[in-house]
Structure formats: structure tokens, C-alpha cells
Amino acid sequence: MKVTDLHKDCCSVDEINGKALQVNHNHSAGNHTEQHSDDDGHNHGAEEPSSWLSHWPLLTSLAVVIVMMVLEYGFHTTFNTVTQLIIFVPAYFLAGYNVLNLAIRKALRFDFFNEFFLMSVATIGAFAIGSFSEGVAVMVFYSIGEWFQDSAVSNAKRSIKALLDIRPDSVNVIRDGKVITVAPADVAIEETIQIKPGEKVALDGILLSDKATFNTAALTGESKPDNKAKGEVVLAGMINLNQVTEVKVKAAFKDSKLSKILEMVQDATARKSQTQLFISRFAKIYTPIVFLLAVLVVVLPMFFVTDYVFKDWLYRGLVFLVISCPCALVVSIPLGYFGGIGLASKNGILFKGSNFLDVMTKVNAIVMDKTGTLTKGVFEVQKVVTNDFDEKELVLLAAAIESKSTHPIGLAVVKYAGEDYHNAKIAEVTEISGHGLKGTINGKTVLAGNTKLLKKFNIDYNHEIDAEADTIVVLAVDGKYAGYITIADEIKEDAMQAIADMHRLNIQTVMLSGDKQNVVNKVAKLLGIDKAFGDLLPENKVEKVEALKKEGKHLAFVGDGVNDAPVIALADAGIAMGGLGSDATIETADIVIQNDQPSKIVTAIKIGKLTRNIVWQNIALAMGVKIIVLILGAGGVATLWEAVIADVGVALLAILNAVRIQQMKL
Known part of the structure; x- marks a missing residue:
């Protein structure tokens, strides 16, 4: 990947926030592929960060600039125009071919107000007035800045996409008494899978082994091992730590909690904050304005300056164009939000x-x-109080009807009853939102819920239970109050x-x-x-x-x-x-x-505030430096060298400030 290709991924708010990153999950094969879309809609396969050698055109141009600077300023060597053109033109195209290519492609679509066209005009203008070394230097350092920006963006993307690596490509399933390896998507619900020590769980299910210990850090952000007992839920993404374990699958691969988490993380990069939307709109207005101002810097003095020299004022206009490039804003702000999302993911x-x-x-x-x-939400039955009703039968009826509920209170009743309720004939169980359940158990009409449920059906009950300090399940059988079960939560x-x-x-x-x-x-x-x-x-x-x-x-x-x-x-x-x-x-x-910890609510607020602070620090830094150098450039004080160093420098500082959020401890 050439360095200026990278600009397509890092200098557009839209591309950074989702269009440049589309993650497709091939469930049938268990593969993860990425596609990067450039501004013309072409897709590029995902690439690892390129090596130094892959940037040989840019490095060659940089070497040419350094050697020529040493000869010119160190040894006071002079070169005629033809010699300079022979040396600098190839160096210019090696460093700036892709920028020029993109500028032309956009210009053909009448899109002139973009950073590619801006840099092309500035550097070609430098050649036009004989500032060959400066023209090449602007393109070289601009591209080096993009190189570092791309590395920062890639790191942020990898941080957010790290969850993709926790989903295994294969799973061991037990069929006909044999263990075979298949893709996770090929495993059916109710099949049994086997997980060896150190392997990742591929599908959600129920533990069949007597006990097992799992690392749940990928799902919860907590590194403390989680001990599971037979019958407890095991989720995809957990890592089996100590022994061969068997799990009965309860959800398809695409419906696992892990798959849903990955979809959430992927979608998160596509939803912009108000600050990002503002910067996106700002950049569309800002770029044509600075183009116009650069033209005015060149043209207006013609009418007011007595010793006007076109070449000098054109140089000032070019400096103005170089420093006005909005990349520091457009890259560092989405990168700051990327960092915030990544930091939050690390914290579950x-x-x-x-x-x-x-x-x-x-x-x-x-x-x-x-x-x-x-x-x-882990309830335990404390006591059973009956009203002219057999306690054992009351518990059986309560467990039978609550077996159709997923509420933790209902599960506590079922657990307390044991296995006896399985023989009950259960029919027509319906949930009455905010009240409880109504159903037919062994031919009897049973109500189980709170006191509002009994009031709804005009059933009298002992109002002393209203003063009960624990959670209760009140029961009525065939229209008569039958008793209640108290349940305590921790x-x-x-x-x-x-x-x-x-x-x-x-x-x-x-x-x-x-x-x-x-x-x-x-x-x-x-x-x-x-x-x-x-x-x-x-x-x-x-x-x-x-x-x-x-x-x-x-x-x-x-x-x-x-x-x-x-x-x-x-x-x-x-x-x-x-x-x-x-x-x-x-x-x-x-x-x-x-991980269901209430303390994470405060952590989420802190991450939000931390992200906001870093984003606004970058806005202030970028705008402050640019305004100063713009004024200096228009006044003839700043040179092209200073302009490009200021532009690249402020972009790198903003990016470094943005990426540090991923390393912060809360």
C-alpha cells in the first residue's frame, strides 16, 4: 500500500466512521474478512500495516530532499534549473503520485475543494515559481504525516475489531459417539460440543460437565476466572481453562451473545457524535473558504501594494493553502471517539x-x-405461607406455571421445587405485563404474581402480606387466594x-x-x-x-x-x-x-468525559496553530517549510493525543 493510499482511510470523517471499514462475518466458514472502500467505491482487501520497505517511493523522495538540502545549505552547492528539474520531478511524482491521481479523479467529478486538490495546487505552484525543493518537501512531509496518521487509525481499528479474534473458526461436536470438527455455523441447537483446555467456546449453551472454569475477559472485561457448575449458562467467547468440557448448544452461531456484541461494536463506528457531524460540515465549508482566501492573498495586493511582485504573493498564497489543510481535525476527532469506544470495550x-x-x-x-x-437477580425462596392449601401442592403449582417464565423470581421458585413439577400438565400460560402469570395447571386455573394480579381478578387476600419486606409471589387457585412464597434477592x-x-x-x-x-x-x-x-x-x-x-x-x-x-x-x-x-x-x-456491574455506569460517564476533553483539546490545538501560521503566511513571515512542518506537526500531536485514550487506566 502506498502512503498516499492511506489518506483515503484517515482524512474523511465519513470513511473513518464506517464507510472505510465494513466488517463482514462469513458465518458458514467462520472467516472474518474486511473491505475498505475508497472514494470511488473500489474495495480493497484488508491489509496489515505496511513495512518500511513498502514505502520505498516516499523514502526515496525523502532521501533526495535531505541530500539536496545538505548540498545546498551545507556545501553551498548551486544547481541550474534543468538539473533541479531532472532531480526533483521524479522525486515529486514518487511521493505524490497518488495524491495527484486522487485530485484529478475528484476534479473530473467537479469536486475541487478537498485536501488532495489543495496539496496538488500548492506543490505544483511551488514548482511554477522555481521553489522545487520546497514543492517536493511539502509533498514528502505531507505524505509522511499521512503515514503516521494511517498507523494511528489502524491501531484504533484493530483495538475495536479485537473482539473478532475471540470467535473460533471451528468447533468440536459430538455426533454418533465421535468427536468431529466442523464450522460453528454447522452446529445445530441441542447438539453437544466439546471444548478442550485453552480453547474458546464457539456457541452459547448449557454446561453438561459437573464443573468448569472459564476466562470471561473477552465478554466482560474482567480477568477473574468464572467457575461454572453443571446446568449453568456458558457463552461464546469464554475460554476453557482447566479440563475437557462438554456444552449443550442452546443458540445458533449467528444468534449467540458474542455475535450480537460484535455487531454492536461494528455498528458503533458508523454512528457519529454531534462533534463529528459538526466537523464534517465545518470541513465542507472551511475548505472552499481557504481556497478563496488564498486567491485573495495573491490578487488583492495587486491593487493596494505599490511594489507588488506576483511571484512573492503567489508564494504567500501557496503557504496559506498548505497550512489550511484540515486533516488534523478530520482525522484526530473520529480517532478520539474510536479510542473512547475501544477503551470502553476493554472495560466491558x-x-x-x-x-x-x-x-x-x-x-x-x-x-x-x-x-x-x-x-x-439471584433469588432464593425464604418461606412458603399457605391459606388452607397444601404446601407441597402450592409449591408444585407455582413451579409449574413459573417454569414458563424467564424472570429470576420465577427461576428461584422452580429451583426450590426440584423436579416434581415436571409431571404437571401445563396449559394456556400467559404473561400479564407488570402483574404475573395466568395458566392452567393440572386442570386448575392458577394465578402467580404480585398483589396487583389478585386485585385485577378481584380476589381477596390477606393484606398483612403488603407489609412483607421481601419480594413475594402471591398465588390464587381457581379464583381463591392460596398463599404466597417469599423470595430474597442479594x-x-x-x-x-x-x-x-x-x-x-x-x-x-x-x-x-x-x-x-x-x-x-x-x-x-x-x-x-x-x-x-x-x-x-x-x-x-x-x-x-x-x-x-x-x-x-x-x-x-x-x-x-x-x-x-x-x-x-x-x-x-x-x-x-x-x-x-x-x-x-x-x-x-x-x-x-x-458484566452487570452498576459501577460500570460511572465508568461509562468517565470515558465519555475523557473522550470529550481529548476531542476538544485537539480542536483547540489544530485551530490555534493553523490560525497563527495562516496569519504569518499571509504576512509573508512563514515559509512553505514552516507551513508543512506546522501542518504535519499539529496533525501528529493531535493524533498522539487521541490515541493515548486507549492506554488510560480508569
Whole structure:
């Protein structure tokens, strides 16, 4: 790849944010291929960063410039015009062929206001007035700057695409008692796969082995090994650490959580922040203006300067053109957002677009669901209280109907009941959103849910249970109150610290839950949450969020259940807990926290603010230096040498500032 080809990937906001990077997943073969699209729509296969030797044309031109400078300024050697042309013209084309080629192709489409045309005019103009060495130097150093810019962009892309490497190309599946190797996409649901120590899990499933230990860093950003027991969920992307393990597949290759994560990461690069959109629009206006100003720098003095010399003022106009190149802005700003997305991915946080990095910097209220967000969502039955009903039968009926639910509370009831409920005849189970379940079990009409469910069906119950501090599942059988089951949840280890960190950032905390107000108050008081509302249906949560937005709050909503999806969509930033979270919630969310830790909410805010600071530092640096040198160039103080060094220098400084975000510790 020649150095100036690189410019196609690094000097266009549109290309950097997705058009230059399209990642196609060949699921059937398990291969990962990339395509880079240039401005004419041609696709190039993905390439590794090129070696120094592959840049021999540019290095040859650089050597020519250095040798000629030493001869001219060190040994005071003079060359006639013909000799200079023989030496510098080949060097110029070696360094600038691709820039000239792109400038011509764009000009044929009447696109004159771009950096390729700008550099071509400036360098050809330098040749026209006899500044051969400066013309070649401008093109050489401009191309060297692009070379370093491309390296920075490639590193950022590799950081974001690193997740692609965690998906294996093959998997060992057990068929007819034999272990055979196939592509992951060829494995059917309910088949059993075998994972050897050190191998990556290719598909989501349930652990069949008694126990196993996995490295989950690729999914969660946490390096601590995760011990799994038989029957627990194992996800694609995990690495088996200690023994041969068998897993029953529960999701197709394309539907695995890992595949969805990869799609999110890929899509994130295509969604621009408001700052990027502004710079993109700014560059389209800025470039023709500086072209016009450069022309005026040459022409206007003709009418006002008595000793006007066209060659001198043309030189000033060329300096003006060189320094006005907007690459430092156009490259470093998207690169800063790339870095922010990459840093978030390393910390187990997936931003679905750089625009949400900006949104998180403005958040002043965080609204959270309780179960699965602030609590572990790992429930255990505490007690069973019956009302003239056999306890064993009540538990059986409760487990049978809750077996049709994926809610953590229902799973706790099923776990408590054991295997007995499997013999029950289950029919017509329907979910009543925000209330619970209704179904027919062994010919009996069973209701299982909260007290609102019984009120909905006008069933009287013992109102003393309203004061119960734990979560409860109330049951009615054939229209009569039958009893209730109390279930306790455990608060996540980092929940209290997360709330404290939010308060330190002057962020209001609000908890919304469908659970009883007593339970909600207990959790809110323990964690120090500002406001807490219980007994809420999904539509009530929407109303609460709308009320906060009317107060002028910029809010993020954090949840994990299907019923949280509407509120997540309504919030300025929707955050989903990706471990326990439902697919609908993860799809709707703007940000996904892979390890379900509430403290990552604060980390996401910090990454957003860090990214914003670096982006605006680059804007200030680039604009400040350019304005100074533009003024000096128009006044005849700055030379072409100084212009190109300032242009390349400020671009490199901005890029170095942008890429450092990927190395930062939070």
C-alpha cells in the first residue's frame, strides 16, 4: 500500500466512521474478512500495516530532499534549473503520485475543494515559481504525516475489531459417539460440543460437565476466572481453562451473545457524535473558504501594494493553502471517539455509537431498575405461607406455571421445587405485563404474581402480606387466594459504591421497580438512593421518566428486563445489563454493560468525559496553530517549510493525543 493510499482511510470523517471499514462475518466458514472502500467505491482487501520497505517511493523522495538540502545549505552547492528539474520531478511524482491521481479523479467529478486538490495546487505552484525543493518537501512531509496518521487509525481499528479474534473458526461436536470438527455455523441447537483446555467456546449453551472454569475477559472485561457448575449458562467467547468440557448448544452461531456484541461494536463506528457531524460540515465549508482566501492573498495586493511582485504573493498564497489543510481535525476527532469506544470495550462496556459518548457527558440523573441492575437477580425462596392449601401442592403449582417464565423470581421458585413439577400438565400460560402469570395447571386455573394480579381478578387476600419486606409471589387457585412464597434477592457488591460515585458527580439517583414499595424502600435506604418508586407497571415507569425529562433532566435509564425496553428507548441514554439482560432490552439500549456491574455506569460517564476533553483539546490545538501560521503566511513571515512542518506537526500531536485514550487506566 502506498502512503498516499492511506489518506483515503484517515482524512474523511465519513470513511473513518464506517464507510472505510465494513466488517463482514462469513458465518458458514467462520472467516472474518474486511473491505475498505475508497472514494470511488473500489474495495480493497484488508491489509496489515505496511513495512518500511513498502514505502520505498516516499523514502526515496525523502532521501533526495535531505541530500539536496545538505548540498545546498551545507556545501553551498548551486544547481541550474534543468538539473533541479531532472532531480526533483521524479522525486515529486514518487511521493505524490497518488495524491495527484486522487485530485484529478475528484476534479473530473467537479469536486475541487478537498485536501488532495489543495496539496496538488500548492506543490505544483511551488514548482511554477522555481521553489522545487520546497514543492517536493511539502509533498514528502505531507505524505509522511499521512503515514503516521494511517498507523494511528489502524491501531484504533484493530483495538475495536479485537473482539473478532475471540470467535473460533471451528468447533468440536459430538455426533454418533465421535468427536468431529466442523464450522460453528454447522452446529445445530441441542447438539453437544466439546471444548478442550485453552480453547474458546464457539456457541452459547448449557454446561453438561459437573464443573468448569472459564476466562470471561473477552465478554466482560474482567480477568477473574468464572467457575461454572453443571446446568449453568456458558457463552461464546469464554475460554476453557482447566479440563475437557462438554456444552449443550442452546443458540445458533449467528444468534449467540458474542455475535450480537460484535455487531454492536461494528455498528458503533458508523454512528457519529454531534462533534463529528459538526466537523464534517465545518470541513465542507472551511475548505472552499481557504481556497478563496488564498486567491485573495495573491490578487488583492495587486491593487493596494505599490511594489507588488506576483511571484512573492503567489508564494504567500501557496503557504496559506498548505497550512489550511484540515486533516488534523478530520482525522484526530473520529480517532478520539474510536479510542473512547475501544477503551470502553476493554472495560466491558459497549457503546453503540460515538454519539452516546457525548450523551453520557451531559447525564445529570440516572434512573435504575432494581432487580438484576442493583441486585444480583439471584433469588432464593425464604418461606412458603399457605391459606388452607397444601404446601407441597402450592409449591408444585407455582413451579409449574413459573417454569414458563424467564424472570429470576420465577427461576428461584422452580429451583426450590426440584423436579416434581415436571409431571404437571401445563396449559394456556400467559404473561400479564407488570402483574404475573395466568395458566392452567393440572386442570386448575392458577394465578402467580404480585398483589396487583389478585386485585385485577378481584380476589381477596390477606393484606398483612403488603407489609412483607421481601419480594413475594402471591398465588390464587381457581379464583381463591392460596398463599404466597417469599423470595430474597442479594444486593450487588459494588452497588453502594456505584451510587456514592454518582452522587460525587452530582448525579441524581432514582430507582423504579415493579416490586412492592416496602421492598423498594428497604433497598433504596441501604444504598442511599435519592428517590425510589415501587408498585410500578411498565407504563408507570415510562410516566416517571417522562416527568423527569420535563424537569429538564438529561437522564440515563439502566435496566435488564423486557419490561424495561420501553423506558430505555425513551431515555437520553439507555443502558442495558448485558449478562442477565433480555435480548429485547439489549437491542433497545444505547450502551451495554457486559458484566452487570452498576459501577460500570460511572465508568461509562468517565470515558465519555475523557473522550470529550481529548476531542476538544485537539480542536483547540489544530485551530490555534493553523490560525497563527495562516496569519504569518499571509504576512509573508512563514515559509512553505514552516507551513508543512506546522501542518504535519499539529496533525501528529493531535493524533498522539487521541490515541493515548486507549492506554488510560480508569
